[in-house]
Amino acid sequence: MGFAMRMNFVDVVVSDSLKHYYVDGKKMGYQFDIRLSYYRGHFLSVIDEFKVKVDDFEVPAERIKFCINGKEFSPVEFDKCYTEFWQVID
Numbered sequence: 001m002g003f004a005m006r007m008n009f010v011d012v013v014v015s016d017s018l019k020h021y022y023v024d025g026k027k028m029g030y031q032f033d034i035r036l037s038y039y040r041g042h043f044l045s046v047i048d049e050f051k052v053k054v055d056d057f058e059v060p061a062e063r064i065k066f067c068i069n070g071k072e073f074s075p076v077e078f079d080k081c082y083t084e085f086w087q088v089i090d
Contacts, residue, residue, distance in 0.1 A: 044068070044073065045078060062074055071084065
């Protein structure tokens with residue numbers, strides 16, 4: 001027996017948080033804050049899909065950096081993040 005649950009995230013990008021990301025003075029990408037729209041929080045290891053799409057271009061998962069609890073992860077590492085908990089702060 002299996003169980004799968006998908007949550008539709010609505011309004012997850014924090015207003016006015018989008019900004020360019022620079023390395024050595026060169027624009028290398030962008031960054032933004034997101035909020036978890038689930039009231040209990042989540043361990044990263046239970047997130048089986050995490051995508052960023054900009055103007056119909058899907059950013060490769062290896063290029064995404066997810067920062068939480070003072071650490072940085074790529075979505076391809078989420079399945080190994082058993083102890084990293086995404087706490088709801090709002």
